[in-house]
Amino acid sequence: xxxxxxxxxxxxxxxxxxxxxxxxxxxxxxxxxxxxxxxxxxxxxxxxxxxxxxxxxxxxxxxxxxxxxxxxxxxxxxxxxxxxxxxxxxxxxxxxxxxxxxxxxxxxxxxxxxxxxxxxxxxxxxxxxxxxxxxxxxxxxxxxxxxxxxxxxxxxxxxxxxxxxxxxxxxxxxxxxxxxxxxxxxxxxxxxxxxxxxxxxxxxxxxxxxxxxxxxxxxxxxxxxxxxxxxxxxxxxxxxxxxxxxxxx
Numbered sequence: 029x030x031x032x033x034x035x036x037x038x039x040x041x042x043x044x045x046x047x048x049x050x051x052x053x054x055x056x057x058x059x060x061x062x063x064x065x066x067x068x069x070x071x072x073x074x075x076x077x078x079x080x081x082x083x084x085x086x087x088x089x090x091x092x093x094x095x096x097x098x099x100x101x102x103x104x105x106x107x108x109x110x111x112x113x114x115x116x117x118x119x120x121x122x123x124x125x126x127x128x129x130x131x132x133x134x135x136x137x138x139x140x141x142x143x144x145x146x147x148x149x150x151x152x153x154x155x156x157x158x159x160x161x162x163x164x165x166x167x168x169x170x171x172x173x174x175x176x177x178x179x180x181x182x183x184x185x186x187x188x189x190x191x192x193x194x195x196x197x198x199x200x201x202x203x204x205x206x207x208x209x210x211x212x213x214x215x216x217x218x219x220x221x222x223x224x225x226x227x228x229x230x231x232x233x234x235x236x237x238x239x240x241x242x243x244x245x246x247x248x249x250x251x252x253x254x255x256x257x258x259x260x261x262x263x264x265x266x267x268x269x270x271x272x273x274x275x276x277x
Contacts, residue, residue, distance in 0.1 A: 042090075051138055052111075055094060056102045060111060060135075062090060063128050072127075074117055081117075081127045098217035101194060110134035193224025204238040212245070219245070 042058055049057040066080045073079075084096045084103075091099060103126075106112035111134050115127040189199040198220050200208070209216045219241050226232065234240045 052106075055091075055098070056106055056111075058091065059087075059099070059102055060106060060130065063112065064130050067129055072117075074115075074127075077129050079115065079117065079127045079129045081125050083125050093214055095214065095217050097194075097221060101217075101221075192220045194221055195224045195228040197227050198224045198237045200238055208238070208241060 042062065044054070044057045044061045048061070051057070052060065063080065066082075067078050070078045070080045072081070084099055087099050088094065088096050094102075103112060103114075107114055110131045113129050113131050115129075116124065117127050118125055189201055190205070192198040192200055192205070200220075205216075208219065212219055223237060223241055223244070227234070
């Protein structure tokens with residue numbers, strides 16, 4: 029009988045404070061934490077700050093569940109929020125490798141913004157406002173030493189829609205995003221970006237983006253029947269447009 033598994037941790041884990049994960053979302057929180065970790069070991073001091081450099085394809089090695097496109101998206105949001113500061117200090121002008129450091133002042137401001145006006149790096153409202161003193165009492169989430177308690181209690185779900193995609197026009201609840209991640213695995217970001225690009229280029233809006241992504245997936249598998257009240261010509265035109273969006277995604 030097996031007493032271990034390759035899916036359980038026997039390697040140095042990534043770790044992040046639950047508070048930061050709730051403020052920014054787990055992906056951006058982990059990226060920010062990992063940059064902080066490497067900055068603390070860096071000997072590249074420029075302008076009084078320590079920097080690190082890395083290529084996007086190399087970040088994928090550290091975050092293997094995220095696509096390169098998804099990492100670019102999260103880095104861009106962290107930059108817009110001032111939480112991640114980037115630069116170009118490469119000697120070769122043809123080398124566009126990004127350099128990174130943490131915007132620690134902007135990060136500290138997240139702890140003192142009033143609860144009613146606090147927003148995360150994606151511009152979405154959140155209900156977290158924690159004084160810095162309280163943060164000291166929180167333990168980092170470390171999967172190597174901590175396993176969440178199993179409970180049968182029902183936890184209220186957050187039904188507020190958040191924005192996803194390059195153009196931030198795909199609206200999903202946390203529950204919907206989690207279901208998509210479970211269904212499509214590492215391909216969920218490509219599905220979201222496909223819809224985001226299509227909506228932007230065509231000026232389309234949908235009543236339910238979650239249902240649209242599922243419908244597109246069924247259509248890709250040839251499982252979608254023609255909707256009632258629409259001609260086959262309309263369906264063919266939509267299918268061609270969706271295929272074009274997918275090819276250029």
